[in-house]
Amino acid sequence: MLLVPCPNCGPRNAADLTYRGESHARPDPNTATREEWRTYLYLRDNPSGWLRESWYCSSGCRTHFQIERHTFTGELREPLLPGSKTGGES
């Protein structure tokens, strides 16, 4: 089982957290076209490689954070709290 480094709680079994997946910026709901909104809702890069994604420490401190994970090797880097987000976050 993957050890996921929660920025607060430290490395924890992945089963203690909730996986939220690929991070995407939320378009402005008042100006987004259908295509933009549905791209946000449905389309995913889904790379076999490094992926910036969101996790939620649901059985611990309940913090949402982002991390970069390699989707093949399982390596992890750069856990980030939402406050220090780079690019979009949802």
Added chain:
Amino acid sequence: MALRNHPAKYSAFGLVRRGLRKTNWPRVWREPDWKSSYDVIIIGGGVHGLATAYYLAANHGITNVAVLDKAYLGSGGSGRNTAIVRSNYLTPEGVAFYDRSLDLYNTMSVDLNLNVMFSERGHMTLAHTDSALRTMNWRAEVNKLQKIDSSVIGPDEIKKLAPSLDVSTNTRYPILGALYHPPGGTIRHDAVVWGYARGADAQGVDLHQKTEVLDILCEGGDGADGKGAGATVTGVRTRRGDISAPIVVNCTAGWASTIAGMAGVRLPITTHPLQAAVTEPVKAFLPTVVVSGSLHVYVSQTDRGELVFGASVDPVATYNMGGTLEFTEELAGHVLELMPGISKMRLLRQWAGLCDMTPDYSPVMGPTPVEGFYVDVGWGTYGFKAGPVSGEQMAACVANRATPDLIKPFELSRFTEGELVGEKGAAAVGH
């Protein structure tokens, strides 16, 4: 039939004759020479890709076709699934589609002259809650309209069909009923792969194994390298060299996003492992396929005596097929909830396959914004059972350059148009 001229028709007589003469059977398919151009290139040598090739040749006379696989035929999901087939889906479009698939499976052994060992042992989906039972009823009612043999049965009847199940009310999640689908069952998944491969090969299709696709060649598109919307496909680049073709069909699972990305096409897909496991063999005691959505488990016993288990996909998107311990723990816990008497059976092997999950638990089939680039992807956990009909329909789609009605609901454009398919309601564990 297409296989009439196959050099070695399979039969009991043939087995005896070769046994007496002590001769081997000829090659099941050729090792084809390398060619630099085809009419159609199919990426992915699994059931979907091979069936598409087979039906292109058999139904449309298109035989200048190459199937490319980066490993060996059937190395992906086709050889890793738990080989369950059924047609009792929730939506009319789902039912129509899978029922056609079941028809094709029913006659496949004869059609392909290879015994795929379809075992029509019945398929039972257990309901442990009121709401699950309501969904079963919903499915049964839709199925009834489409003349699918599928009905809701109670605990007594469940016990008769599968005596090993604990139908008492002493369990944490008592069994309240089940959707029983007698025509469902299991099939020898590798045999389906080989049958289509042999059939396609016999008609002239070239099967290139160990031929990884590195890029899709396009021109005229908006994106980098002439890819993306508005582009036209011109061929593929493989580890063994470039091949030109006006039509490229992406029939991969696990790498669907990667392959589509090579043409500049984004898909509504995330890739998750689906794990499975088998036990050591024991004498037959479980005659039907049993599925429990609430307990995230499905189980059947093979003719070899092994119990084959599966569950729902792992929550974390990954391309790693290493498998997890917690899968086996949860699986065993849930199986023992259903069948407490088998705690001394031993788990022999676990493995994983990659599943491309879509937002509405339905596939993505047909044309893409890149001219000549087609997809037959996003098959989630139910790709195997749809293999034959997908091949038949994708072949028609490619040959006629028009999407057949049966797969119209599954086009990629449905996501931008907001017309999602309604299988999600019942597909949490869709086996």
Added chain:
Amino acid sequence: MKNRLPSRAGEQIDRSTILSFTWNGKKLEGFAGDTIASALVANGVTVLSRSMKYHRPRGLLTADYWDPNATVQVGDEPNVRAAHRRLEDGMVVSAQNVSPSLRFDVKAANGLVGRFLTAGFYYKTFMKPAALWPRYEKILATFAPGGKVDLNTPHGYHDKRYAHPDVVVAGAGPAGLAAAIAAAADGASVMLVEHEHEVGGHLLWGTDDDRATAAALRAEAEAAGVEILTNSTVTGRYEDNWVAIAQRSHPMAVERLIKARAKMLIVAAGTIERPYVFAGNDLPGVMTSGAVQRLIRMYGVKPGTRAVVLAANDSGAAAVAALDDAGVDVARVIGSGDRAALVKATGSSTRIRKVHMGDGTTENCDLLVTAVGWTAPTSLLNMAGDRPVYDPSAARFFPGTPPDNVLATGGITGDGTRDQLIEHGRATGRLAAGRAAVVCHRLQASTARAASVDGAEPSYPADERAALPRAPHPEMFRAATHGIVDYSEDVSSKDLFGAAAEGFDSVELIKRFTTATMGPSQGKLETVNTVAVLAEARGETIAEVGTTVWRPPYAPITLGALGGRVFEPVRVSAIQPWHEANGVTPILAGQWIRPEHYGDPAEEVRNTRTNVGITDVTPLGKLDLQGPDVPKLLSLLYTNKWMQLPVGGVRYGIMCAEDGVVLDDGVTGHLGDDHYLMTTTSSGAATVWNWIEMWLQTERPEWQVHVTPITTGLASINIAGPNSRALLGRLTDDIDLGPEAFAYMQVRTGTIAGIDDCITWRIGFTGELSYEIHVPSQHGLHVWNQLLEHGVDLGVQPFGLEAQRIMRLEKGHFIVGQDTDGLSKAPTTGMIPLLKLDKDDWAGKPEVAWVLDDDYPVVVAVQPTDPTVVPEEACQILRADTIDIVGRITSSRFSPTLGRSICLAQVSQEFSEPGTELTVLLVNGTRTTARVMEHHAHFDPEGTRLRG
């Protein structure tokens, strides 16, 4: 025990303790310390099983856990590894896969037609006539190998253990023992896991000096504080060194799963001896060199009387020495690496009789011992991502480059003397301890809130171990004849040649086509031989053919151990004791057990509508929201407006996901300054909590809102009916229940039945005048009892979930997930006025706006034309005279209030106009008609009762 040798030093049996057991009903005896198999062989039993396909008689082959021919039934336990499982007094042991008996097996006739039953023969026949295939299938299924499951087997005691060792060592041969000792000496906590019953590995059947060394190492490990687990197997290595250990030696558990997060894993799994492929290689009496040494030296059992030994390595010589010791006549030793030296073995149905040599001579014997090489069991390394590399000069695969936190030592990595193995083990142990210290430091340092870590990070030790030498070994896989490659699957080298010729010529395809390596031995004995035969058939090298991936578990593990104890907690309200004492019929609703009814739900409805009823609604999700920005949060997550809700007000809201699909609904009350109580559906409580935190943390981190889930902190009781005001009035002094003072959709906090801080709101899910009270949980039962006690004259009665469902349906309230589904966007609920598109932003707003311009299905109230017909929930609604589905019944009941059937349905817009006649297909196949109603509420659509 006619084959028992005189007592000897080093044997593992205790001759003073005699155990009796039965074998196929016959009473036999063995000694404590025997395996089942050693006891059987001691008693002269040569045939232990029949093979899967041809039902050929099979005897002991490797005499260890992996012996493919020694799988037996013990009582209710199938597939017991007889050459590993220790004998117990009273064991009932029987052969598996025999029909009808081990000695006379009718299916052995298959052997006669074997030439027709080549691997994969079933793919080539039985296609026609198709109708007969199911019958063939039944016959094929009778060939399934394995034992019998007794479905009455108790679940057993199966707790699990978590461990956090610095180092796990898999394998306690000399290298593993030395590694464990060295790691512990350097301060690491170490678990040493040994598959066999004793530590020592091959030293156990070695010289006196070998055994003395093993004992000394064991003592040293114990003194160093190493935790030694024998008869236990490291079954898997998963991500980040999550290590699974099956402990079969626990004093209480049948088998226990240990889950260890190891900082370092050392794989010291030794080697497995490969059988040799030749005609007759599965005759009883053909054994590996390890098997005879084990039988003689560990169990004092004589494996035969006259032996031929094929000795391509030192182990063959050691076997000869053991045979000499045991008084077995060694008729000939073929000390050659020439694969043509031995041609075939022949014999009777129960025993080998003769060996035929390449020079044309023969030798009579009842034992043929082969020592032809080793397989490195690299499973655990494979699971860590390593791919083994073939070395032709040593004729075996070796580890490649495992990740940094996995090290290999001992025989799996090379050959060497006992001392070399021990030295390599010690170096590996030191390296592991050094690396574990770094991992430990990093784990602590990466926990932001942990106390600061002592000192600087230790330097990461590089791997500077001198590799073990590799002894040259001839490539001995197959003689010039064909024999069995996979014993448990009955696959021969001839089958493999045939499959390769047919085009199943990659290692994965041949495995799938012939099933070689797929059986209970899972490739431990046969993978390398399979690869070698395929390489020979293709004219390639073994390295070119490659090998298959070994998958977990390393050794089979029981479902009981994996499943452990069922731990699925059930949630009940504080009032549950009363329900149980008063004839409740319970219902499972998600995690909750709730009262469905107390005997007669229709009567419960009638009483509530006439007098007053109380119901336990504790499972309602409850979230305490505090902070100045709560109204903004509510506005963002609900579709309607919340900025102006005054203190004391309560409002209903619908939540959507970002795709516009209905996520949840419920009421939220404004309790005081910056203080709100939100209720959710009972099944949606966790989802909504997560949903709120996600928005607050990721999209609106500047907002000040505290969210606290208090679902189980408050017991919730709904008091409904014309007499509800009178009843509640008797239990409270400080809440003014007057119709104006406490109007519909308002909330008050006060004292009820002497309990302070009870939250009460006036809402109307049932359609009656009603109050929902939220009481601190510990007082829930008290308040419930007080309500019943003080309302006798008012006709108070409890009602359950069923009565509540009937009444809500009479009022036409939809239920999320029942009347809506996974694709129902908010407009489908019919609550169009609650969808405020003029609000700046709310979750799902764009999709809701677009769908409002579009066609969408609608929830409508429906009444069947025949009031006695209750269409089952899920009945389909069809376009008249067709089978086109235009909707479905989502809720239906017989209304005791209206004396007729009532429904909610989801229909396409075309059929949603009031007065539309619908065609409903009942479950029994008949069609009936129903009418779309003007209001969702079948009963009291103006709401006069609840506003009273």
